[in-house]
Amino acid sequence: MSASVALMVAAEGGIIGDGRTGANLALGAGLVGLVLGMLALSRANGRISTGNARTGGMSAIAVGMACIVLAVLHLATSSGGPGTGNGLVGAVVAVPLGLGGVLLGRRALTRSRGAGQPAVR
Incomplete structure (x- = not known):
């Protein structure tokens, strides 16, 4: 198979599909955000003594927001309905x-906020 034929098959969605790639990327980011959030929450509760709960919490928020943005962008730009292979x-x-x-x-x-710091509302 030549390179031009392989590129044409990939562009038509024959290998994994353009829609599925975006949805899989958003799903992966969502799972990473959940794991980071659970680890940060465990650190804040004192169950895990390694690492910083605030850094883990901020990274979970950042990855979760990236996941939401990717998923909503994919939903807005995909054509067809569920079951069409677009990753909807x-x-x-x-x-x-x-x-x-x-x-x-x-x-x-x-939970990781110190006792001396006031609550920001």
Whole structure:
């Protein structure tokens, strides 16, 4: 198979599909955000003594927001419906995963705040 034929097959979505790639990227970012949020929350609760809970919480928020942006962008630009191979269902599932990462990261930041610092409202 020549390089030009391989590029044409990839462009038509024959290998993995352009839509599925974006949705899979958003799903992966959502899972990473959830794991980071759970680890940060464990650090804030004192279950894990290594690492910084505030850094983990901020990174969980950042990765979760990136996941939400990627998923919403994919939902806005995809054509067709669920079951057409565009990755629409994966993008729909990625939105709550990213939101979960954001919420876990925020909770870890709230719990890791020192006793001497006032609550910002």
